[in-house]
Amino acid sequence: MAIKLDSLEIKARLPKLPPSVPVHALLVPPMEERRASIARLGERMRLGTLRSVELDHGIVMAGERGDITGFHASGAVWARDATVGKGATDELRKWEGQTTESTDGVRRVALNADASRKLIAQAKELLQPLGLLGKEVASEAAQLDQVAQLDAKGKQLAQGAGQATVKFQYVVAGMPVRGAGAKTLAFADPDGGQARFGGIFHAWRPLGKDTAVKLPVLEEALGVGLLTDPELDRYSAAGHKIQITRLEFVYLALPAFLRQIHLFPALQVEGIVSEGKLGISFHFGRFHHAAPPQAYAAAKLYGPYLTVNPDGISPPAARPVVG
Amino acid sequence: MVDAVMMSSHGNPDAFSVWGGSVSTSDTIRFGKGDLEIFATHACHLLENSAAHPVGRWCGAFERLHYMCGFHNSSYSGGGQNARGQYFAMYVAWLHAVIPWMPQYTVREAWKMANVAVEGSDVEWAYLRCTGTGADTHNERLTTSEPADPTTNRSFWTAHGSC
Numbered sequence: 001m002a003i004k005l006d007s008l009e010i011k012a013r014l015p016k017l018p019p020s021v022p023v024h025a026l027l028v029p030p031m032e033e034r035r036a037s038i039a040r041l042g043e044r045m046r047l048g049t050l051r052s053v054e055l056d057h058g059i060v061m062a063g064e065r066g067d068i069t070g071f072h073a074s075g076a077v078w079a080r081d082a083t084v085g086k087g088a089t090d091e092l093r094k095w096e097g098q099t100t101e102s103t104d105g106v107r108r109v110a111l112n113a114d115a116s117r118k119l120i121a122q123a124k125e126l127l128q129p130l131g132l133l134g135k136e137v138a139s140e141a142a143q144l145d146q147v148a149q150l151d152a153k154g155k156q157l158a159q160g161a162g163q164a165t166v167k168f169q170y171v172v173a174g175m176p177v178r179g180a181g182a183k184t185l186a187f188a189d190p191d192g193g194q195a196r197f198g199g200i201f202h203a204w205r206p207l208g209k210d211t212a213v214k215l216p217v218l219e220e221a222l223g224v225g226l227l228t229d230p231e232l233d234r235y236s237a238a239g240h241k242i243q244i245t246r247l248e249f250v251y252l253a254l255p256a257f258l259r260q261i262h263l264f265p266a267l268q269v270e271g272i273v274s275e276g277k278l279g280i281s282f283h284f285g286r287f288h289h290a291a292p293p294q295a296y297a298a299a300k301l302y303g304p305y306l307t308v309n310p311d312g313i314s315p316p317a318a319r320p321v322v323g
Numbered sequence: 324m325v326d327a328v329m330m331s332s333h334g335n336p337d338a339f340s341v342w343g344g345s346v347s348t349s350d351t352i353r354f355g356k357g358d359l360e361i362f363a364t365h366a367c368h369l370l371e372n373s374a375a376h377p378v379g380r381w382c383g384a385f386e387r388l389h390y391m392c393g394f395h396n397s398s399y400s401g402g403g404q405n406a407r408g409q410y411f412a413m414y415v416a417w418l419h420a421v422i423p424w425m426p427q428y429t430v431r432e433a434w435k436m437a438n439v440a441v442e443g444s445d446v447e448w449a450y451l452r453c454t455g456t457g458a459d460t461h462n463e464r465l466t467t468s469e470p471a472d473p474t475t476n477r478s479f480w481t482a483h484g485s486c
Contacts, residue, residue, distance in 0.1 A: 107374070311403065
């Protein structure tokens with residue numbers, strides 16, 4: 001049984017799907033090429049002497065001051081300077097240009113425009129010469145961790161900023177790319193008037209040639225994954241109401257530790273399942289395919305993540321059977 | 324005795340589901356009554372800290388627990404998030420165990436890193452930690468020795484930020 005579209009309470013704006021979408025090949029830079037930029041990154045971050053260890057997920061180069069991981073599956077790079085913030089006794093940080101902003105009644109500490117600009121520029125100065133920013137970067141932002149101290153009974157005593165994250169996000173063919181592989185991040189602590197970067201995570205995979213894949217209309221695209229989501233189906237069949245609060249048509253970039261050679265279209269969904277026979281009300285976030293496996297096969301594109309949901313959230317009939 | 328638990332279930336700001344029911348802030352919860360120091364879950368919004376849902380609602384659940392790790396907003400499935408627990412275990416303990424000269428991640432860094440590894444950057448990791456006299460949990464690491472529990476002069480720290 002599948003969820004009926006008219007049983008969903010859709011509170012999000014429905015995306016418009018084009019008749020076809022370019023599916024890009026994703027490239028893994030050769031290890032030799034990556035070794036050079038990893039070595040330069042280690043020098044720039046002054047990590048000192050690093051010793052290499054080959055692990056299943058990547059090559060880890062570690063020393064007393066920090067470590068760098070080069071992920072085998074994607075070519076992604078994670079680097080850490082473990083000395084940054086070492087003397088701090090709690091999470092609070094004092095940033096120059098720190099301000100408080102309020103959006104939809106939610107108060108957050110943030111950097112003012114000038115301080116954000118400076119921090120983003122400093123991050124780019126570190127990342128760009130090392131080739132750690134994809135050319136498809138479409139937005140950049142500096143965001144502060146939100147920190148609070150509470151008393152023994154849970155009453156808030158203080159609120160402030162923590163570490164900053166400079167986020168670079170990606171757009172391809174006018175579509176946002178989402179997921180764990182769709183970002184370059186730099187984590188910073190304040191250090192006088194400047195910032196000191198304690199972490200770098202570049203998960204973006206370079207793009208290769210593209211192939212057009214036909215898309216169904218939205219109602220059918222929802223049927224590829226969302227309406228046949230076995231867990232949501234179980235709740236729907238038991239009488240729980242499902243409210244959709246976010247529904248976006250995006251490209252999905254998988255985590256750095258997974259092999260992905262096609263940047264494929266997906267539906268990014270958030271919602272709330274009401275309380276009912278099967279239990280409490282809960283929120284959920286899901287990625288589901290927007291094109292069926294047949295559409296990829298027609299374009300001669302194949303891959304396990306094109307056949308089933310990358311986390312296996314597919315009806316039993318769609319899952320490969322072995323034996 | 325279990326020191327650290329990572330569970331996958333659903334949630335909302337006030338409750339998370341378990342087999343046969345749910346656990347909510349209106350229940351009497353005594354995390355750490357045995358030996359538990361770290362409770363991590365991917366339940367959505369469980370550690371939301373907002374005017375409508377101040378995170379202090381969970382402080383009463385800390386008997387001798389050190390860390391509650393979760394999310395400020397919705398976490399995801401379906402985009403390669405299945406490995407979240409594996410990467411949390413890797414960053415909090417395993418990497419340092421196999422590469423002893425590598426500086427060990429703190430519990431809070433490991434939770435953040437595991438979620439940066441599996442989630443898109445619009446998701447916000449979160450944690451709530453208890454600290455007390457003789458049991459400063461700010462730089463706590465998962466080690467083979469038994470840590471002191473925060474039971475006297477307690478206060479709490481919470482943080483959430485971008486994946």
